[in-house]
Structure formats: C-alpha cells, structure tokens
Amino acid sequence: MAKIETIDAETGEVIDATPVAQSAPIAVQATTAIATTDPMMAMIERVVLDPNADISKLERLLDMKERLEDRARDDAAAGAKRAFFAALASAQAEIPVVLRTRKNSFAGYTYADLADIETQAMPIIRKHGFAVVARSEAGGEAGMQRVRMQVSHVAGHVEDFADDFPIDAGGKDGKSNKTGVQAKGSTTSYGRRYMLCGFFGIATADDDGQGGRRDPRARGVQAPAAAPQPTTLSGHQVNTLRKLIAESASEEAKVLAFAKADSVEEIAPADYPRVEGLLKRKIAEAKAKKAEEAAKPAAEPAKA
Incomplete structure (x- = not known):
C-alpha cells in the first residue's frame, strides 16, 4: 500500500501520511x-x-x-x-418432381431446362441454406468441356466437383448449327442441369395437361404409376454412342436421322437402347464378315 506524505516546510518532518491504493503493474493487468x-x-x-x-x-x-x-x-x-x-x-x-415445359420440336419430346429447375426446385434448395455456383473451366480433353460445380451451405461445408461433357456443336443431319461460343454455352448449360439434378436428386415429369404445376406427392393427387424417366442422356451414354459411331464407321448424320435428334446429346433416353443396339449389331456384322473373309482359302494359281 503506497502513502501520500505531507512534509512541514520549516522542520522537514512528516505531518501527514495518507494511504492510497496502488495499481497493479501493466504486465500483471x-x-x-x-x-x-x-x-x-x-x-x-x-x-x-x-x-x-x-x-x-x-x-x-x-x-x-x-x-x-x-x-x-x-x-x-x-x-x-x-x-x-x-x-x-x-x-x-x-423438392417436387420438376415439370418439363421445354419442347424439342425436331425430336418431339419435352424436357426440363434450367429455368424449370430455377422456378420449381431452387427456392427450396436456397431455403435450406444452400448456394450453388457452376462454371465452365479449362482442363477437358479435346472436344470436351469441363464444368465445375460448388454447393455450399451456411454452416460452412462446401462440396466441389467437376465433370467433362462432349462439346454440343451438332445440328440437323450432323451439320453444325452453332458458333464456338454457342456450343460452349450450350454444353455448359447442359452440364449444369445434369450435375444439379444429380446432386439434389431432382426428377422431372411431363405436365398433367392442365397447365398447372402438380406435385405428385401432394395430398389428393394420384402419383404416377412409374417413376419419372430422365429427360437427357448421361455423359457416359453420350460418350458410349460417340465411340460406337466411330468404331462402326457410321455417319453421325444418319445415326441422328435414325434417332430423330439434332445431336447425340439430344437423343431421347427412351431411344438410347435401340440406337446402341443398332451400332453394336453393325460392329458385330463387320467383325463377322472380316472373319469370314480371313477364313477363305487362298485362290489356286492358274494352270499353264
């Protein structure tokens, strides 16, 4: 305890000593x-x-x-x-079954585009704290476009994944109907839709014909007898068809005409088995013909 002292000016004696509290050293504080x-x-x-x-x-x-x-x-x-x-x-x-509102007039089928997913599924996804970012990026092989998607949550966790998709430059009769920028944008849009639906388990189905958006799980609405079928081919299916077309030496334009599609990516999933089967039969027939020709005996030399 420190003291404040009062000293007599003439005698030099302490005439008062008042105790005061002393602050702790700065380091201690x-x-x-x-x-x-x-x-x-x-x-x-x-x-x-x-x-x-x-x-x-x-x-x-x-x-x-x-x-x-x-x-x-x-x-x-x-x-x-x-x-x-x-x-x-x-x-x-x-998330409800997303209704398909976009029609492919050439192939004659409907599909759900990004706008359908945005209006019918994304509000629920955002309500639960998710944010989705998708973009194209370099890194894919020749003829492929890489699309990266990040799904983040307000709690802090992020899922980051990417996939490669064939560049969508095809058109009717196998002729390109897109510029390079349009093909890149179309492929990126397809990749975003494909990855988003896969991650959140989004299914699509045709409208009920009454112009309304009906959730098959809502009370009083009869659910469809079968689960909704996918509206687009997977990346694996597209790659498989392209490899079969090349292996069978087929003209892509004729294959697309057979499938009634503008591009391989737009072949209807319901038509995939018959297109795949056609190409595989063509490959098998070519192999069988080649084996038959190899088994024929060599021609005898002409007699003198």
Whole structure:
C-alpha cells in the first residue's frame, strides 16, 4: 500500500501520511485480462514475462496450443459437414418432381431446362441454406468441356466437383448449327442441369395437361404409376454412342436421322437402347464378315 506524505516546510518532518491504493503493474493487468478469456494464452504470457522461464517449456506450450486449435478446427469442420448433409436430406424430401415445359420440336419430346429447375426446385434448395455456383473451366480433353460445380451451405461445408461433357456443336443431319461460343454455352448449360439434378436428386415429369404445376406427392393427387424417366442422356451414354459411331464407321448424320435428334446429346433416353443396339449389331456384322473373309482359302494359281 503506497502513502501520500505531507512534509512541514520549516522542520522537514512528516505531518501527514495518507494511504492510497496502488495499481497493479501493466504486465500483471494484461495477464489478468487474458486469463479471463483464454487460459492457455495467459499461461504462455506468464512464461514469456518470466526472465527465468525455460524456453523448452514455452515451446511445449505453443505446440499444445497449436494441437488444440487444430482439434477445434476439425470439430468445426465435422459439425459443418453433418449440418450440410442433414439439410440436404431435408431439401430432397421437399423438392417436387420438376415439370418439363421445354419442347424439342425436331425430336418431339419435352424436357426440363434450367429455368424449370430455377422456378420449381431452387427456392427450396436456397431455403435450406444452400448456394450453388457452376462454371465452365479449362482442363477437358479435346472436344470436351469441363464444368465445375460448388454447393455450399451456411454452416460452412462446401462440396466441389467437376465433370467433362462432349462439346454440343451438332445440328440437323450432323451439320453444325452453332458458333464456338454457342456450343460452349450450350454444353455448359447442359452440364449444369445434369450435375444439379444429380446432386439434389431432382426428377422431372411431363405436365398433367392442365397447365398447372402438380406435385405428385401432394395430398389428393394420384402419383404416377412409374417413376419419372430422365429427360437427357448421361455423359457416359453420350460418350458410349460417340465411340460406337466411330468404331462402326457410321455417319453421325444418319445415326441422328435414325434417332430423330439434332445431336447425340439430344437423343431421347427412351431411344438410347435401340440406337446402341443398332451400332453394336453393325460392329458385330463387320467383325463377322472380316472373319469370314480371313477364313477363305487362298485362290489356286492358274494352270499353264
């Protein structure tokens, strides 16, 4: 306890000594403040301020602090991932069957485009805390366009994935009807729709013919007898058909005319089995003919 002394000017004697409270040293005050918020930091600071402290002890404390922070980050990441998939399950339970409103006049079938998904499915997806980002990027092989999608959740977890899609430059009779930019945009749009539907389990179905959007799971509405069929070929199916066309030495224009489609990507999923079967039969017949010709005996030399 400090004192304020009053000294007589003539005699030099102390005539009064008033005790006053003394503030703690700044270092002590800082340590006390830290101790109330972070015990580990308070311990480290006490060691730092101690001139006789062992450096190895300080190193051990810093290592312990780093391990605790790593564990806290891992726990937070695991919690964010659990929240992500819990929200995904809830969103998938609410997303209705998306009605197809876009018609392919040449092939004669309807499909759900990005606008249908945006108006019918995305509000529910966003309601559950998801944000979706999709973009084209470099990295695909020749003739392929890579599309990357990131699905993030408000809890902090992000799913990042990519896929390659054949460039959609085809048109009627196998002739290109798109510029390079249009083909890139069309392929990217297809990839976005394909990946978005796959990730959130979005199914599509034809309208009920009354111009209304009916959810088959709503009360009082009879569900369809069969599950809605996909409206577009998968990337694997498109690649398979392109390989079969090349292997069978077929003209793509004739194959598309047979399938009544503008491009391989637009072949209706219902027509995929018969197109695939046709190409495989053509390949098998060519192999059989080649084997038959190889088995024929060599022609005898002409007699003199």
